[in-house]
Amino acid sequence: MRLLSKMTSRIERVSVGARLACGFGLLLVLVLLVGTAGIGGMHRLAQTINDIVVFNNAKLALAQSQARAVGEQEKGLLRLVLATDAQQTQTILAAIKFQEGQYAESKAGFAEILGLSKPTQFEIDITAKVQAHEKRNVPVVAQAIQLIATDDTEGASKLVQGELAPAMGKWVLDLDELVSIEQRLSDAAAAAAEKEYRLLRSISLAGVALALTLGLAAALVIARGLRRELGGEPREAARIARELASGNLALGFSLRKGDDTSLMAALSGTIGQLSGVIRSINQAADTINGAAVDIATGNLDLSQRTEEQAASLQQTAASMEELTTTVKQNAESARQANELASGASAVAVKGGHVVGQVVATMSSINAASKRIADIISVIDVISFQTNILALNAAVEAARAGEQGR
Incomplete structure (x- = not known):
């Protein structure tokens, strides 16, 4: 309380315009800081969300598409060696070709997005494994399809079940690992966005609370100083000044206890002095x-x-x-x-x-x-x-x- 009174007395030495300018200036600075922090946080949050939507979710979907395409090719090859007629064989071959196209398209899209983003070491390593699987297995798939085309069903069955199916299973596992990595990265990005949002909300709430606290303190200090300087409401002081200007000295108003420096006290003293001067003038007029x-x-x-x-x-x-x-x-x-x-x-x-x-x-x-x-x-x-x-x-x-x- 003593510190507040001391600070108030120091502030009262400053002009009213300077006090109001400092108070509103402080609030504007706080609003600027809160706004700057909020804009910066929203920019980071928007960047994180953009990374999630444009990069992480897209990479996750493309990785899932690659895994699904390889899995469907593996299933198609197993069904192909068990096909009993030519029409069924052609249908399965068409499905395998379609999945090959889906895989190639997903692979190209994944590589493009991976090049635009900042890939992690896990993504780089697992992508290298997937490419190695692709390099080994694509020629074997083509060989199996060629055997089927030459009616070497037995050779194709041995190749698919003995070599290609286990290799493609590992390929799918690595693709599933890639999907898992992308899922974890997407979850991490979402968690980072949530953390950024919470931090931004905390900073905004703290800034608003600080601005409200300092604004309320500045308003109380300025209002208290003005009331001490005026000695009452400004409207009451203006009314008394108007009455005094019109020549009415029979004004009744009360002052705060111990108030001898405010505007109201000065008006009261002025009224008393003017009344004394007028009494002296009346006495002198009677004498004259x-x-x-x-x-x-x-x-x-x-x-x-x-x-x-x-x-x-x-x-x-x-x-x-x-x-x-x-x-x-x-x-x-x-x-x-x-x-x-x-x-x-x-x-x-x-x-x-x-x-x-x-x-x-x-x-x-x-x-x-x-x-x-x-x-x-x-x-x-x-x-x-x-x-x-x-x-x-x-x-x-x-x-x-x-x-x-």
Whole structure:
């Protein structure tokens, strides 16, 4: 269990794509190995079956055909020496000729197949014996048939029963041995095919079992790792992500005990942090709203005060205008007095020394008039600047009143 947990923790460090690729790759490799072994085994099995069908069974049938042909020839020769009429003799001779043809055909087919296959030493040895029997007995058979043809039945009987029958009996025995060898080879090939089939079946079953075991283990490890990383079902995580994207933070879902690294745990932490941020934003919004109300109240108060100040400045400007008018009137009076003083000075000059005091007095009045003129000039400057200040104050008051509103 500890080894599985350790292996799982190592696998979790690998990306999901790499894990899936490795898992499916392992299964594909196992399937490839099992398939390759199965194809190779089936090829060998097919080769073995082909050898059985094409070579072993064919050689067995041809060997049996040769043995049967020689046996029938032996029986025919024994019947031939006992034949009582010509028709029976001809029938037996025809049967012997037919068996000779059957033997020759079977022999040629057996030799051809033996050349195509890989003959065993037993086949080579017994085939050599059969060929030796054939070489010895075929001329004797021909001699016996010739004796029958010349009506030397006694000579033919002695030849057949005394020499040919025992020799052909040995020939048949060796052919039977060849049949037995071919039968054993065919049985051995069938047993090899059965063994190959069992081996192929065992390999296939073992490969399938191994593939299933490793595939199940890989699936369990990958699924366990994904569940640990996701913290739940992928559909549930997707639903929570969609709800979170739509702005729904009132999501209720449970986490596994001790789960603090999965996707679900991260979503839970994200929801908690977003809820805290939104609460902070709401508190800040409330604070800003209160401050805005205070600022609006202050602006309204400032606007009222500005309007009052503008009214005061307008009154001051009106007073300054009245003062300017009064000063101008005083200046006009001073100019008139100056003119009168000038006239008086002229009269005083004309009057001579009698009005010297008057002249002196008028000189004083003249000096005073100049000072009054200077004062009037200063008052004009002050009045002009006061008008400018009043105008600026009125403009600023109007702006402040507009902003306050």
